Amino acid sequence: MENKENFGQAASPAARERPTLKTIAFMTGLGVTTVSRALKDAPDIGAETKERVRMVARQLGYQPNRAGVRLRTGKTNVIALVLSIDEEIMGFSSQMVFGISEVLSGTPYHIVVTPHSHSKDPMLPVRYILDTGSADGVIISRIEPDDPRVRLLTERGMPFATHGRTDAGLTHPFHDFNNEAFAHQAVERLVKRGRRRIALLQPPSKLTYYAHIRIGFQTGLHDYGAEEVPLRVNSDAPLADIRDVVEVMMRSPNAPDGIVCSAGSAAIAVNAGIEAAGKALGRDLDMVSKQSVPILNWIRPEIITVQEDVRQAGREMAKAVIARIDGVEPELLQSISQPIWPEGGR
Amino acid sequence: MENKENFGQAASPAARERPTLKTIAFMTGLGVTTVSRALKDAPDIGAETKERVRMVARQLGYQPNRAGVRLRTGKTNVIALVLSIDEEIMGFSSQMVFGISEVLSGTPYHIVVTPHSHSKDPMLPVRYILDTGSADGVIISRIEPDDPRVRLLTERGMPFATHGRTDAGLTHPFHDFNNEAFAHQAVERLVKRGRRRIALLQPPSKLTYYAHIRIGFQTGLHDYGAEEVPLRVNSDAPLADIRDVVEVMMRSPNAPDGIVCSAGSAAIAVNAGIEAAGKALGRDLDMVSKQSVPILNWIRPEIITVQEDVRQAGREMAKAVIARIDGVEPELLQSISQPIWPEGGR
DNA sequence: CATTTCTACTGTATCGTTACAGATTGCGCT
């Protein structure tokens, strides 16, 4: 019992090595197995022993070695966040990261960010994660109605949550913003201000929420008696393009008197286009925009804004993935946040 | 040689398991050790054997198991990015993440984001990383002149890079923006437009670049013959506070006719304060601001902007940490990016 | 021909953890 064993700092008292189960086993006089099971509160370990082990562990500042756990059990304690590099102009994804990490900070999970350009194959990062087993759960965004990533992740049984919904009979955890309600209510706000000819800066049509925005917008037009002025550009386009197209539209004889904008960064370009055409918000027209970071009102207080709380989305998705990892049914892990209009929606 | 061995998919051809060294060893008829050494191009392995091993490995899509490597060697293949949650309003940190991951994408490194609120102890995440050995390298920002994190990381021999410099005889890899030149040149631009009474929205005084900004600003005032109008708020303050303070300042009899602003998000609030006081940029005063995301000019084209390329900073720091991990001397891993004024600095 | 030297390869132990199959003890019951 004293031949070639090595008990962490027991060997060299000065160089405090990181404690392992073996260290605790040595200190308590128990076997490593017992210590391991005591720390996970297994039923076949005595109450007093558990207490003793926990005390020593706490005292030593024991933290399980992630590589050991991962090698033995396959559990990585990692949540992978797959981000599209290009979607980002205004801190959208940082807010999401912060929201996620708020939730993860109380858990053993780490967050690994896996960015990719959506000009490349969006399946690549997902396939990498699946093939290498490098995460216990995945969070993805920019969801399409029949998203191949969702299909693949489901098929392979990898827990995940999405920012946005699918639309092809796929059941999975998600968090989404109620874009339909947003667009509908946006039209309502504009009509209440006497606007009737409304343009929509919509997301790219391949994303699921394109349809949500469209439906909300169109039922809004119908319900409140307004008409659409077509806008031939989407919110993913370069800001300069958006501005130019909006400027042309605003100079044309049938310029709209209202605009609904589905992204905060795009709203900045829309505003620039409006001003370039010599029009003024609040006078010649009104604009409603969604934003994820509250800056539009600093720029033009006249813009009617709705906050989409991306940080909250991050929190929800993190909770959902973890719950999914813990075996909770996907159906129970779906949430939709409602648009909130400042000042009671005046 | 055929008792209880298990060679990956050799056992069950249908269920393609992840290949390991053992799989390759089986396929090539070599020992695992040989395969391991062949893949790392060790000198004691025959050229032909190496080629054969590499072929099979490629064919199988072999990827080393990270947990195995990490457990045995201690190498995590992780770079930890420590982010301050509060510093973020406008996509600053996302850009940094993207820059870093651009560089890491060609390497075995993953990026783990470790956010923390700077109201809490900023040492916590760093200590955690050191104590658990959860990364091979660290990237930190919001550097102070005698930053305790830098001290600790250096002392413990953990490779790292900083966004910003220290000022206490500590030698370490960093990337920084030349804030001194920025402030100096900002004053120059303002004076060239006939402005002489200049206010500075400066960073919090505890950060190192506060001094850089101050020095550049003051030598600028001196060199170009202008004077400072004091501004009693810093760029970390809530936007509403900044706006209010600026508004009061702009209404006062000795309002400045120029403002230098050291952060893009703050510039938005400064602009709001100016407009709230009934003043107009370009007419009553001019403003120069640094920005990390090009949006200020969309808001007010009159704002004179300088781009601080945070994505590039991320790239530089990622390269620096990896070089440091590979043993390159810190002295060789320091870089400073110069302010670039659009249109040749008109 | 015996011995050294070199090349090319291999077995074993180990990193920290956990699954699994025991082992030990005490106690009640017949």
Add this chain to the structure above:
DNA sequence: AGCGCAATCTGTAACGATACAGTAGAAATG
């Protein structure tokens, strides 16, 4: 006394990779 059984605890063998200390065979040396 013998047996079964529950309550506790433990040793061993993995997980996948690599450091280290070999070994086998061929070639060079004296």
